[in-house]
Structures are given as structure tokens and as C-alpha cells.
Amino acid sequence: MALPVLSLSQTHLTLLETCPRRFQYIFDQALAVPPSPQGQEAALWGNQFHLLMQQQALGLPIAVMAPAHGEMVAKVEALRQQAPQLFQAEPGECLRQSEHQRTLAFNGYVFTVIYDLIVLTENSGLIVDWKTYLKPPAKARLADDWQTRLYLYVLAETSQLPPEKLTMVYWFVRHRDAQGKDLPPSDYRFIYSLSQHDRTRADLLRLTDRLSELRECQVFPQTDILERCTRCPFQIRCQRADEPNLLINLDAIEEVALH
Ligand code: SF4
Numbered sequence: 001m002a003l004p005v006l007s008l009s010q011t012h013l014t015l016l017e018t019c020p021r022r023f024q025y026i027f028d029q030a031l032a033v034p035p036s037p038q039g040q041e042a043a044l045w046g047n048q049f050h051l052l053m054q055q056q057a058l059g060l061p062i063a064v065m066a067p068a069h070g071e072m073v074a075k076v077e078a079l080r081q082q083a084p085q086l087f088q089a090e091p092g093e094c095l096r097q098s099e100h101q102r103t104l105a106f107n108g109y110v111f112t113v114i115y116d117l118i119v120l121t122e123n124s125g126l127i128v129d130w131k132t133y134l135k136p137p138a139k140a141r142l143a144d145d146w147q148t149r150l151y152l153y154v155l156a157e158t159s160q161l162p163p164e165k166l167t168m169v170y171w172f173v174r175h176r177d178a179q180g181k182d183l184p185p186s187d188y189r190f191i192y193s194l195s196q197h198d199r200t201r202a203d204l205l206r207l208t209d210r211l212s213e214l215r216e217c218q219v220f221p222q223t224d225i226l227e228r229c230t231r232c233p234f235q236i237r238c239q240r241a242d243e244p245n246l247l248i249n250l251d252a253i254e255e256v257a258l259h
Contacts (some may be wrong), residue, residue: 003215007103007110008208009148016207017146018228024041024220025234033233045072046132049173050099050116052076053130056087057117075173079185083171086117086128095120104154107208113154125161127168131173139188152192153200164232166192 006012013025025031035043047073047094056062062073065166080087089096100118117128129147148168156163170188177183214220222238223229235241 003108003212005110006211008110009112010150013146013150013207016211019223019232020210020214020220021222021238022232022234024214025237028220031234031237042132042134045174046130046152048072049075049132050130053116054098057096064182068166068225070235075185079171082185083187086171091227092121093119094122102154102158104118104157107205108212109208111154113151115151115155118155120138120159120161123165124167125155125159127155127166129168129170131170131172132174133172134174134176136170136175136186136188142188142189148190149196149200149203152190153197153204163192163194163197168192214215 006160011039012023015026026033048069052062052069052072053076056076062076083247096117096119098117100115102113102115115127117126119126119128136142137145152163152166152168155161155166158159168190171185172187173185174185176184193251226240229235229238229240232238232240
């Protein structure tokens with residue numbers, strides 16, 4: 001019997017690559033991961049910031065829309081000072097849109113991406129993502145992150161633009177220094193290429209083929225890399241809590257976004 005078509009996001013790909021068993025717990029068995037209070041606060045701040053950026057893109061006055069969020073409005077204004085091009089259309093643009101969704105059928109699955117902001121011209125494509133972490137990850141880590149790879153891949157496949165004309169930019173709007181002092185917004189910029197596109201296609205084929213096999217046999221193996229279990233909320237269910245060298249570290253439990 002044919003497997004039902006699944007919609008996959010970058011979160012699915014990351015979990016599948018990190019630990020198929022964890023993928024199964026979250027997406028197949030729909031087990032919830034309770035966020036920590038800090039994780040909850042961060043997620044709420046991030047969601048509200050995204051909403052605010054969407055509202056300003058629609059021309060709504062954000063100070064009126066979010067009077068209780070003075071800090072957030074100040075962050076938006078700091079970003080406007082630093083990168084005014086994000087806030088105003090330039091001549092030659094064919095498309096500028098917030099919360100822009102694209103889908104791509106691929107190897108029996110559908111990839112779904114939602115760009116915080118997309119700006120297309122005849123010769124260029126720009127994907128912008130707002131990040132509200134207090135401490136940005138290393139740039140090399142984000143370059144390899146499935147969000148970067150999938151977002152660029154889907155745009156290359158769903159537009160007329162060649163990969164080398166595409167760029168993805170992450171803007172960090174809330175980060176702080178080691179003393180907890182606010183820093184001005186800053187960005188990481190990733191320019192795409194044909195060789196990256198080919199590598200991503202090969203990795204996506206490998207991962208989706210693997211997922212189809214796992215779904216057929218309904219056996220999702222545990223990761224071999226025990227260190228990953230120390231940051232996993234399913235250690236006890238998974239009987240990995242008693243492994244030697246494993247420490248249960250509840251503070252280190254990662255938040256997993258469900259898309
Ligand atoms: S405890 Fe380890 S093996 Fe089990 S789901 Fe978590 S990461 Fe995977």
C-alpha cells in the first residue's frame with residue numbers, strides 16, 4: 001500500500017538526521033515536549049516579533065499595534081536604522097512579501113517552507129529570516145542547518161533564478177553580549193551555488209528514501225551518538241537514561257519547534 005504523502009519542513013529533516021527514533025516520537029506518535037519556562041518566554045517573544053514585522057510590512061503602525069511591547073518596537077526600529085532596505089521596496093522588485101509560503105513535491109513528499117520575508121527581482125532572490133536568539137549560533141553551524149539548505153533549495157526549484165543568484169540572510173535582532181548588554185542587530189549572509197544545490201538534492205534524496213524505508217517497516221532506530229541523548233527529553237522512554245557516560249540534564253533539554 002502506498003504511504004500517505006507527508007509534508008516535511010526543516011524540523012523534520014533535522015530530527016530525522018539527528019535521531020530517527022526521536023523523529024518517530026514527535027511526528028509519528030505526536031508526543032509533546034514540554035518547553036522550559038525560558039523556552040516558552042523565548043518562543044512567545046519570537047512569535048510576537050514575527051507578527052510585528054508582518055504588520056509593519058502591511059503598513060500598520062507598529063507602536064500602536066504593540067504598545068505594551070516597547071522593547072520589541074525598539075528592536076524593530078533598530079533594525080530599520082541598520083538595514084532600511086528591509087523595510088522599503090526598491091525599483092525593479094517583482095515580489096516582496098512577508099510570511100511567504102512555498103511547497104515543492106519531491107520524491108513522494110512535499111517540502112513546505114515559510115519565508116519571513118522574500119524579495120525577488122528579475123536577477124536576484126533574497127530570503128530573510130528573523131532570529132530572536134539571545135546568543136546566535138556559529139555561522140558555520142547555520143550554513144549547514146536544514147533551514148538554510150531547504151529554504152534555498154526550494155526557492156531555486158520554484159523560481160526561474162539560478163542558485164548563484166540566491167541569498168539567504170539571518171537577522172539577529174535580540175542578541176546580547178556576554179554581560180547581557182543588548183547588541184545592535186547583525187546578520188549572517190549565505191550566497192547559494194550550483195554545487196551546494198546539487199549536494200542538497202542528493203542529501204534530500206538520501207533522507208527521503210530513508211524515511212520511506214523507516215515508515216514501511218515502522219522501525220525508527222535510535223541514534224548511535226550517545227551524546228545526543230543527553231539533550232533529549234525522551235531518555236527514559238528510550239531507555240537511554242541508564243547508559244554509562246550519560247547524565248540526565250533537564251536544563252539542557254532542547255526546545256523542538258513543531259511546524
Ligand atoms: S534518547 Fe537518544 S536515542 Fe532516544 S530519542 Fe532521544 S536522542 Fe534518540
